[in-house]
Amino acid sequence: MRNVSRAVWAIFLSFGLIAAAVAVPPASASQSLTDFYGSSSIHEVYLTIDAASVTNLNKAPKDYTMAEVELRSIGGTSGKFSTGVRLKGSTSLEKLSGKPSFKLKFNWSNLKGQRFLGLKSMTLNAMSQDGSMIHEAAAYRLFNSMGIPAPKTGYAKVYVNGTLKGLYINVETTDDIFLSKRFGDPTQHLYEAQAFKDLMYGNDRGGHETGPYLVDEGWSTTPDKKDLAKLIEVANMTTGASWWKAMDTYTDRAKLIRQFAVENFIGHWDSYSGPIINNHYLRSNDRGKFTMIPAGVDQTFGENRQTPVKGDSYYFAMDAKEVGYPWVMQSHKKPAIPRGLLFQKCLTYKPCKTLYLTELKAVSAKATSSKLSTFMLNSAGLITEFSNADARAEQTRSINWMKKQQSNVAALLKKNGIK
Incomplete structure (x- = not known):
């Protein structure tokens, strides 16, 4: 971005021109980001992962592979759409057969330009290192309350191929979309x-x-x-x-x-x-x-x-x-x-x-x-x-x-x- 003048950058931010070339979001017209990053409701994430992609995740859990996702919230449903998916974690990494954390990449591979409510990705943490399941929500809320640029969070029920994996916390991904909102x-x-x-x-x-x-x-x-x-x-x-x-x-x-x-x-x-x-x-x-x-x-x-x-x-x-x-x-x-x-x-x-x-x-x-x-x-x-x-x-x-x-x-x- 070094070649973009600060004045032009400010204009881009004001008029939303940075995202002008992206694909039409698959979200329901009544859905909003507060459905997914708020503290008053639990949204639902339905992942459909076919046999080939299951094999891919078992062999290379941190490499993206193709899946389908449907995101349901108090504002409606997105309907099914394609997304990249991988597992996440280091010491907390679990197999797909367990309760792993997930990264969704809406613009992965040939899906370039696709967004969901303006987002390129979504981070779903299994909270395997938080026995209370409230630490992340509370900690990030305090950072934001103090004016520190930090992710927002929301709770999600995550299903994989029809099976409930459990409760997750949806942590706003720190990427260029996040940065454009905070800076x-x-x-x-x-x-x-x-x-x-x-x-x-x-x-x-x-x-x-x-x-x-x-x-x-x-x-x-x-x-x-x-x-x-x-x-x-x-x-x-x-x-x-x-x-x-x-x-x-x-x-x-x-x-x-x-x-x-x-x-x-x-x-x-x-x-x-x-x-x-x-x-x-x-x-x-x-x-x-x-x-x-x-x-x-x-x-x-x-x-x-x-x-x-x-x-x-x-x-x-x-x-x-x-x-x-x-x-x-x-x-x-x-x-x-x-x-x-x-x-x-x-x-x-x-x-x-x-x-x-x-x-x-x-x-x-x-x-x-x-x-x-x-x-x-x-x-x-x-x-x-x-x-x-x-x-x-x-x-x-x-x-x-x-x-x-x-x-x-x-x-x-x-x-x-x-x-």
């Missing part, structure tokens, strides 16, 4: 981070599908990682006033620190500011300025799946450069490991730490003012038919954990003299 300037690149990789020298290596940072958007226009290389250079500057100024030039600094605050408040150890340095995107605009986008928020709100004890909670220090996560002793043989480089630097530079703590205070207040606990209760009520005793207990524990976390934030602010 008013051209996107240069969208980078997808890999676990335990950080903004270290050399991590700008590789092509768009290789290296520590994959390029999900922008490679066809700008086939290099020069913007990422510059961000890495800034990240590795000596912490101080010059670093702080450069951070303001090359990142949306305020939103970045605010994102760190939300991640810590919800106990997101599987994030950039967590010890696994995972689950985030880096989006650069045409001037090389980066915004971070959160992802993978299922293992949050203190759920501890490492132990067989039901109802126990996991906490980590919100102001420590090194922390643990539930499996840290098994994987690293020590109780704590370093967190994301930018977050570590923030804790050591007073203006940044003060801003972070101030944002942490704001996040805790937003959880109250936005009635997040009520939203979690309502979400639990919406999905009650899928919630067994363990799920209901985890839902209650998650809500209570958040209230305890607010007390932890208050204590941290008091310790640091933040009023």
Whole structure:
């Protein structure tokens, strides 16, 4: 997008000309995106996968293959239409015969140009790492409430060849459609981070599908990682006033620190500011300025799946450069490991730490003012038919954990003299 002027880009956004060449959406005239990314109803996804495509998914689960889908919601039904489908997940990847997560690609292969309500794709998470089934909905809601560009969510019943697979969460896909809605300037690149990789020298290596940072958007226009290389250079500057100024030039600094605050408040150890340095995107605009986008928020709100004890909670220090996560002793043989480089630097530079703590205070207040606990209760009520005793207990524990976390934030602010 580097060759598109910012003025022309603004006009495109205003008049919707970016999507002018796409195919007619297959949605019912009465369906809308709020049917699929809202908190008041459960929609239904019916996948028809023929024998050849079943074989393809069993052999290569992360490769797209052809299927048919019908999307039913309170606004009506789309009717059946063709789509690409694949399975998703890393440690959570399951076979088609189980309850796998799915990615639908409406414009796959010869379906190029096809959209559903303007969307190119749909992400259906099986919530296999969230015993409560409310973590993702609550976490993304809090990110959005704090002005962080984050996906919206909705619940879905997913059927495959007539068999109910169960309840899923439909998480808005972070792609060029998402970016065009959240940002008013051209996107240069969208980078997808890999676990335990950080903004270290050399991590700008590789092509768009290789290296520590994959390029999900922008490679066809700008086939290099020069913007990422510059961000890495800034990240590795000596912490101080010059670093702080450069951070303001090359990142949306305020939103970045605010994102760190939300991640810590919800106990997101599987994030950039967590010890696994995972689950985030880096989006650069045409001037090389980066915004971070959160992802993978299922293992949050203190759920501890490492132990067989039901109802126990996991906490980590919100102001420590090194922390643990539930499996840290098994994987690293020590109780704590370093967190994301930018977050570590923030804790050591007073203006940044003060801003972070101030944002942490704001996040805790937003959880109250936005009635997040009520939203979690309502979400639990919406999905009650899928919630067994363990799920209901985890839902209650998650809500209570958040209230305890607010007390932890208050204590941290008091310790640091933040009023």
